[in-house]
Each structure stands twice: as structure tokens, then as C-alpha cells.
Amino acid sequence: MDVGDGAEFDVVVAGGGPAGSTLAAAVALRGHRVLVLESARFPRYQIGESLLPSTVHGVCRLIGASDAVARAGFVRKRGGTFRWGSSPDPWTFSFAVSPRMAGPTSFSYQVERMKFDKILLDNAQTAGAVVREQCTATRVFDADGRAAGLWYSDAGGAEHLVRARYVVDASGNRSRIYKSVGGRREYSEFFRNLAVFGYFANGKRLPEPNSGNIFCSTFGKGWFWYIPLSTSMTSVGAVIHRELAEEIQGDPEKALYKLIGECPHIAGLLADATRIAEGEYGQVRIRKDYSYHQSQFWRPGLVLVGDAACFVDPVFSSGVHLATMGALLAARSINSALAGGLSEDRLFREFELRYRHEYHVFYKYLMSFYAMNVDKESYFWQARKITGGSHSELEAFVELVGGVSSDEFALSPGEAMARRISSESAELARAARQIADSGSDSVLPLLKASGFAQAMQESEKVLARAQFGGEFTTEQPLSDGTLISSDDGLAWVAASEP
Numbered sequence: 385m386d387v388g389d390g391a392e393f394d395v396v397v398a399g400g401g402p403a404g405s406t407l408a409a410a411v412a413l414r415g416h417r418v419l420v421l422e423s424a425r426f427p428r429y430q431i432g433e434s435l436l437p438s439t440v441h442g443v444c445r446l447i448g449a450s451d452a453v454a455r456a457g458f459v460r461k462r463g464g465t466f467r468w469g470s471s472p473d474p475w476t477f478s479f480a481v482s483p484r485m486a487g488p489t490s491f492s493y494q495v496e497r498m499k500f501d502k503i504l505l506d507n508a509q510t511a512g513a514v515v516r517e518q519c520t521a522t523r524v525f526d527a528d529g530r531a532a533g534l535w536y537s538d539a540g541g542a543e544h545l546v547r548a549r550y551v552v553d554a555s556g557n558r559s560r561i562y563k564s565v566g567g568r569r570e571y572s573e574f575f576r577n578l579a580v581f582g583y584f585a586n587g588k589r590l591p592e593p594n595s596g597n598i599f600c601s602t603f604g605k606g607w608f609w610y611i612p613l614s615t616s617m618t619s620v621g622a623v624i625h626r627e628l629a630e631e632i633q634g635d636p637e638k639a640l641y642k643l644i645g646e647c648p649h650i651a652g653l654l655a656d657a658t659r660i661a662e663g664e665y666g667q668v669r670i671r672k673d674y675s676y677h678q679s680q681f682w683r684p685g686l687v688l689v690g691d692a693a694c695f696v697d698p699v700f701s702s703g704v705h706l707a708t709m710g711a712l713l714a715a716r717s718i719n720s721a722l723a724g725g726l727s728e729d730r731l732f733r734e735f736e737l738r739y740r741h742e743y744h745v746f747y748k749y750l751m752s753f754y755a756m757n758v759d760k761e762s763y764f765w766q767a768r769k770i771t772g773g774s775h776s777e778l779e780a781f782v783e784l785v786g787g788v789s790s791d792e793f794a795l796s797p798g799e800a801m802a803r804r805i806s807s808e809s810a811e812l813a814r815a816a817r818q819i820a821d822s823g824s825d826s827v828l829p830l831l832k833a834s835g836f837a838q839a840m841q842e843s844e845k846v847l848a849r850a851q852f853g854g855e856f857t858t859e860q861p862l863s864d865g866t867l868i869s870s871d872d873g874l875a876w877v878a879a880s881e882p
């Protein structure tokens with residue numbers, strides 16, 4: 385497709401990371417014309433390797449990427465192991481504790497982002513989006529008081545304008561496109577941390593069945609992550625307070641080794657390991673000032689998703705979850721706006737309301753996780769307060785760190801599956817009734833039986849219960865007058881609509 389000067393799309397997206405490619409796929413699947421401008425050539429390096437079940441089984445399934453992700457051979461993550469709080473011993477949680485993630489979907493993946501992000505970007509293309517790599521968005525184009533396109537420069541440095549009905553900034557935390565939305569980027573005072581990280585070969589693994597878990601361990605100056613990316617490669621990073629910045633000044637590699645030496649659990653796991661010193665994984669990197677949120681997420685014609693909008697501390701691996709969930713919420717608003725019916729203002733307020741809600745749930749809980757240096761029961765209690773659930777403390781905690789604590793059905797693997805089973809059996813019952821009503825001689829007596837439809841409904845409940853171990857409820861709006869997702873999860877409908 386021609387994307388030269390004067391090209392027009394329904395949506396133009398700056399950035400082809402998880403946020404941009406999720407949004408592009410979710411809008412293209414509804415038949416709209418989408419262009420993704422990505423400044424890098426994929427595969428490209430990115431940090432953020434530990435994923436949540438909500439991304440793998442929720443968002444990836446909705447956008448059609450689940451099979452490709454499953455085939456990639458990523459390390460399976462059953463949960464997390466933490467040396468955190470007053471107890472000197474590590475403690476472990478598994479996603480399977482929550483009925484919302486129980487059954488065949490009670491795991492996530494630890495991913496090499498170079499591979500994972502390429503799968504999602506290719507998937508956006510398969511869904512129908514046009515992707516142009518090595519094209520850098522430079523500024524937002526405005527017309528008639530709203531965002532109406534993007535200026536970008538191609539690989540040769542030539543400038544172009546592409547017009548679109550909606551512009552999405554998914555360009556991560558380094559680009560400056562987000563400023564066009566207005567408001568301020570509010571940096572967190574509480575999470576003014578910095579991270580120093582690298583990759584190691586032959587690090588030890590936790591005992592089975594937890595060898596694929598993320599391991600996080602506190603030490604005097606902060607905490608470490610230890611993420612198994614394959615049988616031999618491990619991502620290892622230290623998060624320390626910004627006031628300790630001088631610790632890593634000069635030689636980041638030396639600083640990383642020094643910090644490892646101060647954390648006995650991590651030093652033990654790396655006793656026989658060597659740092660990978662070549663290729664994309666060969667560098668010791670530093671990131672700082674990564675916890676912030678924009679005070680405004682959208683204006684007419686323009687919406688921010690992913691790190692362009694917000695990010696908070698990595699201890700619960702919530703970055704890709706927030707990025708892909710935010711992208712899905714924005715895609716619903718864009719799809720509904722393009723279809724007409726509901727007002728743009730109402731649609732994008734729904735996006736912002738839900739996205740901020742999820743961000744704040746993580747933010748608040750992370751604060752108590754950092755501040756409460758007591759035992760693990762306290763974290764579970766705090767999670768219970770924040771998620772508002774009536775179930776056990778452990779379940780509430782696991783749902784939060786699994787990314788399914790919001791009443792967002794599409795992200796809750798068990799509930800989404802139950803909903804699909806329900807709609808498939810309703811469809812089957814309808815088809816059976818139609819055949820029976822047609823009076824055809826070939827109709828099986830079974831289809832004509834009076835209790836057929838009820839039997840179908842019962843078997844659907846039994847199937848859902850057998851697979852996911854619980855009863856499932858219907859989706860509720862976040863508050864009175866707000867919207868719920870459509871059956872395919874790609875648009876909004878008013879709560880009263882069927």
C-alpha cells in the first residue's frame with residue numbers, strides 16, 4: 385500500500401512495540417486501515433521480559449497472536465518467587481491459586497523481547513495493518529482543532545505527512561510525541577529508582593516446578609530480578625534508589641558485579657555463571673526515571689498507550705500488561721468511534737478511566753509492597769483491600785500480580801474462555817432449533833427433544849466449571865453509566881445493550 389505523501393488511514397500508530405502492535409491488530413481486525421510507523425528495524429532489543437497471564441492468554445488471544453507466541457518456545461512461568469519482607473526464606477506463589485487463571489492457562493512466559501515483539505508486530509501485519517519500519521514519527525499534524533495525522537521521516541531522512549482519523553502514540557518512554565497531548569508527565573517521587581542490568585550464561589535455576597519463575601530478592605540497597613530466558617540465559621538486574629546513582633557511575637559492569645556481591649541469593653544463583661559479553665545481550669545497561677504517568681491520556685484525535693502514557697516500577701512485571709491492556713482499551717474506543725453511535729468523549733473517557741484504574745491499582749499496591757517490610761501475609765491483605773475482592777488474601781494477591789484483578793473479562797483467561805464456551809453453545813442451540821423448525825426429515829430426533837436447549841446450557845456450565853474450577857459471572861461496568869466490552873472484546877457497548 386502506498387504510504388507516500390498525502391496517504392490517508394483510519395489510524396496511524398507511532399511505535400511498533402507491544403502497545404502499538406496490539407492496538408494496530410485490534411483495530412485492523414475490525415476492517416479499518418491502520419499504519420504502524422516504527423523507527424527501528426525488528427528484531428530490536430528491549431527490556432521487560434517477564435509477562436503476566438493476562439497478556440499471554442487474554443490480549444494475545446484476542447488479537448490472534450496466541451498460537452505464534454505458544455510456538456516460540458519461551459520459558460513457562462508458573463508464578464513468582466520472592467525473597468522479600470521479614471522472612472529470610474524465599475516464598476513462592478503460583479498463578480493456579482486463582483480460579484480466574486486456573487486450569488490450562490495458569491502460566492505465562494519469560495520472553496526475549498526481540499522475539500516476542502517481532503511476533504506481535506508480524507501479527508499486526510497479518511491482521512491487516514501496514515507496517516513501515518525505520519520510519520520515525522517526528523510530530524503530530526493538527527487540522528480543525530484535532531490531531532489528524534503524523535509527520536515522519538523515512539530511512540533516507542525524507543519527511544512525509546500521513547493523515548488519519550486517529551493518531552496513536554505508542555512510541556515508548558524515549559520519544560517526545562506524547563507532549564502533543566497536553567498536560568504533564570508526572571514522575572513518581574516514591575519510585576525514583578534506577579536499574580542496572582545484564583545477561584548471564586549458566587545461572588542456576590530454582591528447584592522444580594518453579595524453575596521458570598521470576599525470582600526477586602531484596603538486599604540492603606534495593607532489589608534484584610532474576611529471569612530465566614532459556615535453559616542457559618538469565619536476565620539479571622538491580623533496582624536501587626536514585627540517591628545511590630554514584631554507585632553505578634563510571635563502570636556499569638563493575639557496579640553490577642559489586643551489587644550482586646551484596647545480595648547472597650543472587651550471588652549464589654550466579655556462582656558458576658559468566659556474563660554474556662557479545663551481541664545485543666552483551667551490554668550492561670542502565671535505565672532511570674521510568675516511573676511516571678501523563679496527566680492527560682488523550683485529546684480529540686490523539687491517544688497515548690503503553691510507556692508513552694505511563695509505567696510504574698518493574699517488580700510485578702506489569703509493564704507489558706499495562707501497555708497491551710491500555711492498547712486494547714484504546715482500540716475499543718477507536719473501533720467504536722469509527723463505527724459511529726457512541727460519542728467520542730464518552731468512548732475515550734471509558735478508555736482513560738479503566739487504564740488509570742489499572743495503573744493506580746498497581747501503583748498503590750507496589751507502594752505498600754515496598755514500604756511494608758513485614759511478612760508476606762501483609763502483602764496479601766493489602767492486595768485484598770485494593771482489589772476489593774471477597775476471596776482469600778492469597779488469591780487477591782495472585783490476581784493482582786497475574787494482571788486479572790480488574791473486572792476486565794477479556795484479560796481473565798478463565799472467564800474469557802467460559803464466556804466463549806457460553807456463546808458457542810448458545811450458537812449451537814440456536815442452529816439446532818433452526819434445523820428442527822425447518823421440519824426437515826433428516827433432523828435427528830435429539831434436536832427436536834424439548835429439553836435440548838436447557839441441556840446445552842447446563843453442559844456449558846459443567847464444562848466451564850470442569851475446566852476452570854469456578855462459577856463465572858457477567859461483566860459489570862466500572863461504574864454507573866460506563867461501558868462494557870463487546871462480545872469479541874474489540875469495541876465498547878452500553879451496559880444495557882444485549
Ligand code: FAD
Pocket residue numbers: 398399400401402403404421422423424428430431432433434435436519520521522554555556557558559560561579621671674689690691692695698701702703704705707
Ligand atoms: P516499547 O516497548 O518501548 O516500544 C516502543 C516502540 O516505539 C519501540 O520499538 C521504538 O523503537 C519505537 N519508537 C520510539 N520512538 C519512535 C518514533 N518517534 N516513531 C516511531 N517509532 C518510535 N515489563 C514487563 O512486562 N515485565 C518486566 O519484567 C519488565 N521489566 C522492566 C524492567 C525495567 C528496568 C524497566 C525500565 C521496564 C521494565 N518493564 C517490564 C516495562 C516494559 O519495558 C515496558 O512497559 C514495555 O516495553 C512498554 O511497551 P511499549 O510498546 O509501550 O513501548
